[in-house]
Amino acid sequence: MPDIIGDTVDRLITVEMRNRAMNHGIIRQIYDEARREGGGRPITARAAQALADRVKPGDTVLIVTGAGYAPEAPNGESDGPPGAAALARALFWGLRAVPVFVTEPCHAPPVVASSQAAGIMVRDYPLAKSRRMGAALMTSPTEQHAVAEWAAGIFETCRPAAIIAIERLGPNVDGILHYSTGVRPEGCVDLSPLFDEARKHDVLSIGIGDNGNEIGFGRIHGFMQDFHPYCRRCQYDGGKGVPTIVATDIFLPASISNWGAYGICAMLAFLCKQQNLVQTPELERKIVTACLDAGGWEMRYCTSRFIVDGTEGESSMAIVQLLRDMVRVNIAPPDRGLSHGDIDR
Structure with a gap:
């Protein structure tokens, strides 16, 4: 049964809606x-x-997000933080975990x-961990040379059961972070050493992305180097393409990372047999609006x-409504109603 509903969920979150000038017509092939x-x-x-198997009540789960930089989007974008918040909510109430957001300082306000x-x-x-009073936040150094030691310290302090990246840029073969169309942002920090620590400590890692440049895509790096529109080129001389080399144990591509x-x-x-682990459409509006108001703008x-990755916010509201209904009908007791006869015949 999980694979039946999972297949339907996967089909929904990979419905592609993109302007022709962007990387388009690619999500289904990447998903496949x-x-x-x-x-x-x-x-x-x-x-x-995997999360249900590995995460026990009171365990910490790291949620890593953040994309978009000054001057275009100095606090990041509206794809990433809402998805991170939704995951934190589901982990907190469903698995009784302690979510810890990990991001750069510039991305913290929308998160x-x-x-x-x-x-x-x-x-x-300490309060979130000892009394399970919500989530916590840890922000990275602003200098790359300090990131590896900082990442090791997080794993020493939190001893996480899992780490999830959502819409978090990962380095390409040259160690450079990119936007999806080969633009190289300035002033960014590579947080992939967190995933080096996950491998070192045998911690479950999951990556969610939508365009090749996000942590997780390293699992299919060879495919992306031959398939992605900016597979081996960038919008500057000498660039070797945007696909990241950073892999995770499980990688989920989606049309929009939030949807993943x-x-x-x-x-x-x-x-968990709890429909409300998926937010209502009204709550989705509230979350995305809060992200936008805090500086996580549409990119x-x-x-x-009220836009996420070029799609109107109402589309994301519709997605969560459809997901909620998928869950509802699949956890309900078998019931044909009054017009289809005995269920045992």
């Missing part, structure tokens, strides 16, 4: 390759089951705002319009 490489099962089902709009308060880590997170939430809701025109 990621699913094949991962063994063939629906990816949201695999990710949710905190999104989480608090979702009803998950962001507290000091919502898909995992739906599968956790199914496993196409860098404004606070």
Whole structure:
């Protein structure tokens, strides 16, 4: 049964809606390759089951996000923080975990705002850990040379059971972070050493992305180097392409990274038999609006319009409604109603 609903969830979150001038007509092929490489099962089902198996009450789960930089989007974008908040909410209520957001300082305001709009308060880590009073936040150094030691310290302090990246840029073969169309942002920090620590400590890692440049895509790097529109080129001389080399244990591509997170939430809701682990459409509006108001702008025109990755916010509201209904009908007792006869015949 998990694979039946998982297949439907995966189909929904990979419905592509993109302007022709952007990288388009690619998500289904990327998803098919990621699913094949991962063994063939629906990816949201695999990710949710892995979390349910590995994360026990009171365990810490790191959620790493943040994309978009000055001057275009100095506090990041509206894809990433809402998905991170949704995951934190599902992990907190469904698995009784302690979510810890990990991001750069510039991305912290939209992350905190999104989480608090979702009803998950962001507290000091000792309070969140000892009394499970919401999520916590840890921000990175602003200098790359300090990141590896900082990442090791997080794993020493938190001893996480899992780490999830959502819409978090990862380095390419030259160690450079890129936007999806080969633009190289300035003033950014590579947080992939966190995933080096995850491998070192045998911690479950999950990556969610939508365009090749996000942590997780390293699992299908060879495919992306031959398939992605900016597979081996960038918008500057000498660039070797945007696909990241950073892999995770499970990788989920989605049309919009937030939608990938919502898909995992739906599968956790199914496993936990709790429909409300997927936010309502009204709560989705509140979360995305809080993100936008805190500076996590829509990335196409860098404004606070109710848009995520070029799609109207109402589309994301519709996605979560469909996911909630998928969960509802699949956890309900078998029932044909009054017009279809005896269920045993």
